[in-house]
Amino acid sequence: MVDAVTTTGAAARTDAGRTAMATNFETFLTLLTAQLKNQDPLSPVDSNEFTSQLTQMSGVEQQLLTNDLLTSLLEAQQAGGLSGAANYIGKDTTAAWSAMKLDGGQANWSYELATDAATADLQVLDSAGRVVWSGPAPNRTEGTHDFVWDGKTTAGGQLPDGGVYTLKVTAKTGADETVTSQTLVRGRITGVELYNGEPYLTVGNSILPLSSVIALQERATPTPSGGTA
Structure with a gap:
């Protein structure tokens, strides 16, 4: 900050x-x-x-x-x-951000791959930069994919709620070339706060700077029963 x-x-x-x-x-x-x-x-x-x-x-x-x-x-x-x-409250957002608080035994991220990957691995790091969990990405195709971490370490131990963790993505092609990737936070904006003059948005269990937002869209309005969209 x-x-x-x-x-x-x-x-x-x-x-x-x-x-x-x-x-x-x-x-x-x-x-x-x-x-x-x-x-x-x-x-x-x-x-x-x-x-x-x-x-x-x-x-x-x-x-x-x-x-x-x-x-x-x-x-x-x-x-x-x-x-x-x-004005952003209530909108759905996508932000290039990786910090997420573990709450209710889970943390939710998304990750984006620029092209299909032969291998893609994920790492969850704690606030000190230590890897607490690692494993293969659930999807290696081009595009954006969701990932839910259950708060367990690679050894199977359960970490307590409240900690802040980040997700790291490493992807390679069949020729062992790096695939461009990034970690994202997606969800509904539920609040805003001001830190040192910069606005921050609350999205799920993450608080992220407005400058990290890369996409915004109006939240879909539910269609009344029996009506048309």
Whole structure:
């Protein structure tokens, strides 16, 4: 996940700067008043110095106002990203993504092969990158195929729910050449969330970035009994 400027951090820095500026400005005015009261009438303080100091204080205030504007623009941009992503809720999606949470003793992926393969193997990896299960792909023909993992290791042990796992596909032709493949997550979008300014979609047991989506379509509306589509 890419780090991004957040409105919370920007607002905190702006508030701190405004508090410091107010304190410094009050101190400046106190010192200015005292200096004017106690200056030597025969050798008054150079007015250009006062003008310079006032200009500096005005510049700081202007910078804080600019920061307020930038913070407002950032908040509007993030809100727009979330509201825009909310339009995807209820649609069916296909995303080039491999992270999936094991829930109810299963995790569901899809995998795509660019051409028919002579051999195709699947590996399920845990969050540390260790292979916990491996086996032949259920289908080696060109196209997109579904795969359901039952949460069991290659040795047969059952892994607990809650862990996040990824699927890896390795496919070869009869000439031992690599077949282009990718892991996919397919399903209905049920929610959206904002992480560091980037919208993420909830699809089944996976939370994936909007940028990983490669296809969207309207969810089919059930045909009423006795009616026509």
